[in-house]
Amino acid sequence: MEFEEYVSARGQELVRLGFTVSGDYQRAEDLAQIALMQAFRSWRKVRKADDPHHYVRRILVNEYLSMTRRRSFTEAPTAELDPQRTVPDPATAVVNSDDLWRALAGLSARERVVLVLRYYQDLDDRTIADVLGIKPSSVRATASRALATLRRTRQSHHV
Template identity: 85%
Template sequence: MEFEEYVAARGQDLVRLGFTVSGDYQRAEDLAQIALMQAFRKWRKVRAADDPHHYVRRILVNEYLSMTRRRSFSEAPTADLDVRRTVPDHAADIANSDDLWRALATLSARERVVLVLRYYQDLDDQTIADVLGIKPSSVRATASRALASLRKARESNVPMRG
């Protein structure tokens, strides 16, 4: 597969992944662009991988986690998301409600990434562990903590539907 074919086939998937982890459409486009630039530089290696999309997805997730460690990135507000206004494609269908997005925005970047990869990208624990460079048991522990935080938020009168 040539790079141009990959971008045509998977570019929007990368933008959607960027949006679900960051909560910001412009940031999602930036993340996808950065991941594609890095993949282009190493395209022979990426193309030779068992799953090129997995390789590029890992680049995107690592870039997002790196960005969240930078002060200027993490100060950007994510709790006031208006998914319907910021996303021109089907990414808004991913969320069941604005309340869920607000609750997800309260999680750490790593917790949010684990939940997004597990429930929105439908990846198994081993694949998520490979993407994040951690053990599957760490994926399960992180997911458990994140879900507990979401349950606690729901019980604390954070109105979440569904």
């Protein structure tokens, strides 16, 4: 597969992933652009990988996690989405829930990425572990902590 074909086939999916982990459309576009730029630089190596998309997805996730570690990084859920700028997706109705955005914003970057990769990207623990460079048991522990935090958040809003 040539790079241009990959971008046509998977570019919007990368933007959606970036949006889902960051909660910000402009940041999502930046994440996708950075991931594609890095993939382009080593495209010969990327296209030879067993799963080139997995390789590029890992670049995007690592860039997001790196962004969250920088001092200048601030994150706030978007108040309202511009329908002209979003990509239609069946999961959008769930993801755009204001309560969900607030709850996800309360998680650490790694917890958020684990939940997005598990429930939005439908990846197994081994694949998530590979994307993050951690052990599958760490993925399960992180997901468990994140879900417990979401449950506590939900309970505190319903009391």
